[in-house]
Amino acid sequence: MTAGMRPLVVLRGGGDLATGVAWRLQRAGFRIAILELAQPRVVRRAVSAAQAVFFGSHTVEGLRFVATASSHAAAFANGQPWAGIAQPTQTTTAAANVDSQESGAAVPVFIDEHFELQPALNAQVLIDARLKKRGIDTRLDMAPLVIGLGPGFVVGRHCHAVVETQRGHTLGRVYTTQGAAALADTGVPEAVAGHAGARVLRAPCNGEMLAQCEIGALLEPGAVVCTVAGQGVTAPFAGVLRGLMQSGLQVAAGEKIGDVDPRSNPAHCFMISDKALAVAGGALEAVLHASSQ
Template sequence: MLFPQQLVILRGGGDLATGVAYRLHKAGFPLIVLELAQPLVVRRKVALATAVLDGHIQIESLHAQHVETADHALQLAQSGKIPVLVAPQLLTIYHLPFTILIDARMAKRNIDTRIDQAELVIALGPGFTAGVDCHAVIETMRGHTLGRVIWKGSALPNTGTPGIVAGKGAERVLRAPASGKVEWRLTIGDVVQTGEIIGEVAGSPIAAPFAGVLRGLIAPGSEVPAGLKIGDLDARADVSACFTISDKALAIGGGVLEAILIHLNQQR
């Protein structure tokens, strides 16, 4: 491990956070992922948060394991593994010797991140101001500036509309038609046709708006409010993309790695 003294706390274990974890783990940083007790991730096959639900998960060369305590998480991180700890608040890990904190929760707003929480605090996407809330912000919007490091100011504002992929935008996102429990008839990686019933929420059916591949589905049995994002449909016919880290996630991860290396270089 190249940077054993630079422990990273990664808040969030969704698909974009997993791209960050991939870059940092490959580069030799020990890291601990913090998640909710009931993760609401959609791209479960490429999200480290899935370890909370299943106990562990293998994503490409990454293997993550759910742990119960901060001390166990530290032990695993120092051995080169990726622990996932349920810790919505930072209180349970403040005694750990971390130097880098990354807010990768993608809340599109600052929930509780402060610039004084670590030697280097990095945040992903809109809702943060570099130099005020954190030291650096990473651009997360698709386009020319994706993955760029912002040392002063903010990322592009949230448009509320997903980026266009294969000619599809907002319709790529499957949302809960009602409040209640999610039940699926199909699974991630399945190919669907326009109008095909994918599942239901509290008896209200969810139909595919176009033909494509189910890239993500929230965990079956999840209790969700109406309107919540619960699925991701991809018009591209590449089933393998459902099970590998996306170009967007890796670009963002590259930006995080750049910010960390700049910080460490300035300390020399």
């Protein structure tokens, strides 16, 4: 890293919570890079950096995320010019070229499931924001400061700090005591305006998911939101389509593929959520606290 450069924070995952963290840390002066899957499984795509994988670039509340080849990782980490690329999943999308002047305001999104870019990026901070909850493969030795978001992470085993992601009195709280962990996953979706499990759309079977509605669409009960292998998935109540996986993905029976919000405010679909910002505040606190020690 060039002398005087801002610290680099790498986030594993580009979903809506990860994007909220990236947005807040970037505004606080940190450089950000995102690592994602080749076919991201995000539901709240409108506010997810992962969407850049499908379309070459994606902007969330003024912050532009750009799909970037792994070969540009070292250049980005060292403050040199780098360039985004258009992904083959959307051949009609123009390449998102990022020059040295613009790159400071854009965030690269690399396809890297197993953090193989660790040597090239040489990040000062690694945040695992994938919300895997189990099968954690992030390790303490991956960066000088490693932070885990949500359940499954244990301080001293996987990371140096854990940020609480469960709504309630402790949302956004930072745990740094050896052996500390976030609240366990309940397996029950958080209630929104009295709707909990019903607001989550799940695949009825294995197969290709094809969207029939756009995120932000107002839905009536029974409206077909998408199909999976030809089977319709319908809105359980009146509301707005808050999230839906990318059309064309192969999904598994029972997998979460969408989310209906009964508050029926389309604008909320395109804003970083209160929860994401609370978690982001915790992540920022963890970074600043560690740097002050």
